[in-house]
Amino acid sequence: MSTWGWRSHFYSLVPLGWALQAAGHEVRVASHPSMAATISAAGLAAVPLGADVDFAEAFAGRIGTVAPLAGSAPAGAVVPAITADGGVVRFADAVLDDLVSFGRSWRPDLVLWEPFNLAAPVAAAALGVPGVLNLWGPDSSTTLRLDPDQVVGPLAARFGLRAADVPLDGVLTLDPVPPPMQVPTARPGRPVRFVPYNGPAVVPDWLRRPAGRPRVCVTAGTMMAAAGLHDRFDLGGVIRAVAGLDVEVVVVVEPRQHEGLGPLPARVRLVDGPLAVRLVLPTCAALVQQGGAGTTMTALAYGVPQLVLPQVSDQHFNAERLAATGAGTSLTAEQATADAVRELVGELVGDGPRRRAATSMRDRVHAMPAPADLVPALAALARGGPI
DSSP states (O other): OBOOSOHHHHHTTHHHHHHHHHTTOOOEEEEOGGGHHHHHHTTSEEEEOSOOOOHHHHTTTTTTOBOOOSTTSOTTOBSSOSOTTSHHHHHHHHHHHHHHHHHHHHOOSOEEEOTTOOHHHHHHHHHTOOEEEEOOSSOGGGGOOOOHHHHTHHHHHTTTOOGGGOOTTBSEEEEOOOTTTSOTTOOOOEEOOOOOOOSOOOOOGGGGSOOSSOEEEEEOTTHHHHTTOTTSSOHHHHHHHHHTSSSEEEEEOOGGGSGGGOOOOTTEEEOOSOOOHHHHGGGOSEEEEOOOHHHHHHHHHHTOOEEEOOOSHHHHHHHHHHHHHTSEEEOOTTTOOHHHHHHHHHHHHSSSHHHHHHHHHHHHHHTSOOHHHHHHHHHHHHTTOOO
């Protein structure tokens, strides 16, 4: 397995890594040195390679660039997306040579990766082994403008390959997103159940007891804080708006975001320790979040209706796909007044159509094959068998 230097992207690979490991297969997860602790904490063997790249610096001025594309592409598509001088290529460049070198010594039979990881498909092609792309959410590749010759070509050329020799989708794509959440034009894939994993966590005493009133989780995910964009909107104001309802509010945000929240009402529980949203959401009546794929899919798996307040890039895309299911809704930065947030969260907490849609989507997620069910097919592929 190979993952680039962002932990929420790695999290999407973890259940599949567990399944392969439990079936007796050797699993190694190669990534940048800064990812080693995150990988090993998940119970998988980390292989630190190459150099670290500063996420905020690599994507400065790019993450927040959002605009509709022409034609049928959804509003909120990323512009620019992946360019030869962009952060995605910088992450690939920093690890690629060491990744191929490790592959030549360890000799894997299969390489698995997640979207935006360009080093892994190049390495798989250079090693001559089949590759598998594991999607983490709705397939945003339909919105990306990527020139393979300019973006992949220089990376592939290091090993005597052309961009055309490097299938970015691998020979197989694993898709955890059921319709209608998935894009109708998504690349063909084999379904796999989304199993939530958001990092190691400890269950606190208060979470072991039933909530006294409906519980609403508010989270901002991980990307905004890491990219230095956590002050892009008034998260504290959103929390105070939700607390105006007769609910218990649980706030799960990065510690660096605490200071900017301002004074919070007594019924707001600000989580200080490591608490993964997968532990909180089963107890929640609603979720307010910014639209990261991992958080969105975790709520979908637990049947929790969502209000998305998208700020950047794929958050807008994920919000649109969620709205297509009926299991949630969204507000733009301009629309997200305290009254609007309070009104929509009040609707989500009730027993209305969005809750019924969320329950339906939960059932669709659970009906998909578990990661363990795909292990025989992946093992056959590694042995050179058909897809």
